[in-house]
Amino acid sequence: MISALEKEIITLLQVSDKKAIALLYENYADALLGVIKKIISDNDTAQDILQESFVKVWRYSKKYDPNKAKLFTWLYRIAYNSAIDKVRSLKNKTEKEVQIETSAVYTITSGMLNEDVLDIKKHLSTLDEKYQIVINALFFEGMTQREASDDLDIPLGTIKSRLKIGLRELKKIYNPN
Numbered sequence: 001m002i003s004a005l006e007k008e009i010i011t012l013l014q015v016s017d018k019k020a021i022a023l024l025y026e027n028y029a030d031a032l033l034g035v036i037k038k039i040i041s042d043n044d045t046a047q048d049i050l051q052e053s054f055v056k057v058w059r060y061s062k063k064y065d066p067n068k069a070k071l072f073t074w075l076y077r078i079a080y081n082s083a084i085d086k087v088r089s090l091k092n093k094t095e096k097e098v099q100i101e102t103s104a105v106y107t108i109t110s111g112m113l114n115e116d117v118l119d120i121k122k123h124l125s126t127l128d129e130k131y132q133i134v135i136n137a138l139f140f141e142g143m144t145q146r147e148a149s150d151d152l153d154i155p156l157g158t159i160k161s162r163l164k165i166g167l168r169e170l171k172k173i174y175n176p177n
Helices: 004-014 019-037 043-059 071-102 120-124 129-140 145-152 156-174
Strands: none
Touching (some): 004 071, 019 043, 019 071, 043 071, 120 129, 120 156, 129 145, 145 156
């Protein structure tokens, strides 16, 4: 059974009323921060993730369906996934920093680069639009596959298939052999 407060918040979210965020923060911030702190121990980082979570809640507020999940469950998933994404991005950043120290990229001169390879946006525009949209969302807008699925309102499996096909088509352009 949905409480009166939850009904009010859901109604405000669905009409994009900013009062919803204030009510969400007032009633759920501590619980969500607790969820995040189980994954990220640093308080400042956890606070940043909480803020990012509320931004995502606002961005996806019209997509929330009370018939699919309780409000707290939906909020929990957003906060939890945001924390996991942060852990992954920190791990990837650390791995990339180590790689940069041993990388030979800086020794490559412009004469050694294939100019056709550098103009990916031009080649991307030769693909079917359905592949362009997915590749743009994932690579140029920095979305995860799940975020692209939600944002573009395309099933996750379709996102993955279009990415695979789109990349295969780009590979044909770069490696015509």
